[in-house]
């Protein structure tokens with residue numbers, strides 16, 4: 001069996017940024033780039049770039065630079081965005097609607113198949129043409145439509161219970177926006193997104209930069 005090397009979380013966190021820069025280079029017709037040039041663009045050291053990309057076999061040739069399109073495609077494979085992921089949104093309020101209305105997720109292959117809510121007034125409404133359905137249909141919908149990801153944009157008091165419901169329905173991953181830990185079995189992947197924590201880090205930097 002092929003041995004899979006464990007890649008550090010820090011490297012994985014940096015990959016989407018490499019992907020974005022390489023996508024822009026590719027779109028503007030750049031075919032090759034050295035780690036030094038990429039370093040100047042991304043404001044990351046060239047040695048950091050070489051170290052990061054060496055985790056995946058390097059893709060570069062000494063003195064010849066990286067093949068932009070190849071590297072772009074390889075990073076897409078590593079990130080698993082070389083294939084579509086079916087997704088649903090639970091919670092059709094402000095945040096849920098904003099996510100549904102942002103079409104670019106779909107360009108990255110995250111296909112929003114349905115939106116769910118427990119407010120009967122929302123039933124039958126559509127957001128960007130996607131129907132809002134009631135929670136009694138969610139488990140069946142997950143199974144029938146091969147849903148991999150659930151975005152949870154509901155109040156925190158409901159999040160644990162709904163998290164368990166979708167985990168029991170066989171969901172692989174949860175994109176959790178509710179400000180609470182879900183405490184689910186390890187096989188359910190949870191990515192917590194807390195904008196207020198990001199804002200607090202920003203505040204810390206303002207407070208400590210002495211500007």
Ligand SMILES: NC(=O)c1ccc[n+]([C@@H]2O[C@H](COP(=O)([O-])OP(=O)(O)OC[C@H]3O[C@@H](n4cnc5c(N)ncnc54)[C@H](O)[C@@H]3O)[C@@H](O)[C@H]2O)c1
Pocket residue numbers: 090091092093094095096116117118119135152153154155156158162176177178179193194195196
């Ligand atoms: N993570 C972040 O960075 C971030 C940023 C903003 C808001 N939030 C959080 O996201 C959540 C949604 O915020 P919002 O402003 O969109 O709120 P909102 O009140 O506009 O929307 C919440 C929606 O969830 C629905 N809902 C409530 N309980 C439910 C349940 N048990 N099952 C299904 N649907 C249910 C409601 O009917 C409503 O439509 C909140 O928990 C909020 O704290 C997170």
